[in-house]
Each structure stands twice: as structure tokens, then as C-alpha cells.
Amino acid sequence: MMFVDAIDKFMHLVPGCPEPEAIDALRDAVIQFCDESKSWVYWTDMASNSLSFDPEDEAIPIGLYDAYIGDQQLGVYDRNDQALPAPVNTTVLTFDRTRLWDSIGLMPVPPTTVTVRLLLAWKPTPWAAEFPDHLWFARAEALKAGALSRLMANAGTTYSNPQMAGVHEQTFRQAIGAASAAAGVNRRSHLQRLRVRPAE
Numbered sequence: 001m002m003f004v005d006a007i008d009k010f011m012h013l014v015p016g017c018p019e020p021e022a023i024d025a026l027r028d029a030v031i032q033f034c035d036e037s038k039s040w041v042y043w044t045d046m047a048s049n050s051l052s053f054d055p056e057d058e059a060i061p062i063g064l065y066d067a068y069i070g071d072q073q074l075g076v077y078d079r080n081d082q083a084l085p086a087p088v089n090t091t092v093l094t095f096d097r098t099r100l101w102d103s104i105g106l107m108p109v110p111p112t113t114v115t116v117r118l119l120l121a122w123k124p125t126p127w128a129a130e131f132p133d134h135l136w137f138a139r140a141e142a143l144k145a146g147a148l149s150r151l152m153a154n155a156g157t158t159y160s161n162p163q164m165a166g167v168h169e170q171t172f173r174q175a176i177g178a179a180s181a182a183a184g185v186n187r188r189s190h191l192q193r194l195r196v197r198p199a200e
Contacts (some may be wrong), residue, residue, distance in 0.1 A: 001136040002129060003027050010144045014151045014159035022151065027124060029146025029172065030131050033139065034123035037179035038063050040135060041121045048114045053101040058128040061100050063121030067093045069114050079103075121183075142175030 007022040014022065034040045041063075048069075053060055067074040075092040091110065096103035106116070124131050136143065145168040151157075152165035 001131055001133050003030075003131065004129075006136060006140075006143075007147070009140065010148055013148060016158035017151055022147065025150040026143065026147040027126065027128060027131075028150060029143050030135065031123050031126070033135075033143060033146060033172075033176055033179070034121070035062060036176045037183055038121040039139075039179040039183040040123065040132060041065070041119065041183065043117055043119050045115050045117050048106055048110055048116050051104040051106070051116060051118075055101050055125065056127075057125060058130065059122045059124050061120040062123050063097070064093075064095050064100060064104065064118060065121070066119040068117040069110075074106075074116075139175060139179065142172055142179075145169075145175070146172040 003023045003026050004019070007019065007026055011017065011019075011022060064076060064078075067076050069091065072091070075090070077092055077094045079094050079096050080098065092107050093116070094103075094105055094107060104118070149165045149168035149172055151159060152161040152168065154160055155162075
């Protein structure tokens, strides 16, 4: 979904608002929604010698939940929270959540390049022109509320409305809470299913 297309759904509620300002407000709302709910999640395959992302892209990873090499599930360690087991007897994946995009690495480094499958959460970058269609289809009302709360809080504009800004902010916050809870349950259930091995 292009941000410029999505703003048409709420511009009538902020008459006189410049289009670039509305785009920025919606983009900031989507970024906050993804940051706090971690609900934009998908698997991606990467070469083990190139486990980094360009922060100039349209989206950057903000959470890492699982990793595989083939059918081998890797131990995943956030270096901010966990000490690595010593000695490391199997391949593990480590990362630094404060700079996830360039800190993912395997220990020990495999002798040849392998494909690593990563389950990552994402958010748009501040210069992104688009965001996932599924987020808009599932959360359009919440994202519109997030944008409107920002726009209507702008004092001195023709569309300033502090009271409605508060109403929209509450709607937005409630949606983030619900999405965060659902995403957490889905990830736990998914990982539990992955770790159950059938009896032989």
C-alpha cells in the first residue's frame, strides 16, 4: 500500500492538511504500530556470509524470533540479554537488538556458505513510500486513528482538534495493545509447534 494512496481515506477529516504532512503522519503511525506491536513478521532466507540489511531500504528488521539452517533449529541469543553457553557445541545465531540490521551472526562461522532462514519482525523506515497491504487491510482504522491523532494535535492549524486527537490516540493505543497480544500468542504457539517432534 502506498502511503500517498492510503491518506485519501482520512484527508476529509483534516481539511486543509498538506498532503506531505498527512503522509508523514500516517508513516509515523505505521512505524509506531509495527515497533510496539511487532505484528509485521515474516520468514526470510539469507546467505550466512551476508546476514545484514541496508538501513536505507524501505523496511528494517526490529525483532528476531527464530532461525533455521535446513531442518536444524538454531539457538537464538540476544547479546543484550543472554550470555552465550560456553562452550558453544552447536551452531547458534546471535544479534544485538539495538542494531539488528547489521549484527546478526553465526557462531561458529560455518566453513562454507549456507542458507539461514530467519523469522523477523519489521517496520518501515522514515523514508518508506509504501507499507504491507495486509497491515492496511487488517488495521486500517487503527492506522488512520494514529495518523489523525498526530495531525489533530497540531496547534495553530485549521484542522487542530485536541479533543478528537485524544480520542484517536486512545483508539490507536488500544489497537496496538490488541495486536501486540495477538502477535505474542501467535509466535509462542508457532514456536511450540515447531519444537514438538513426533514420536518415532
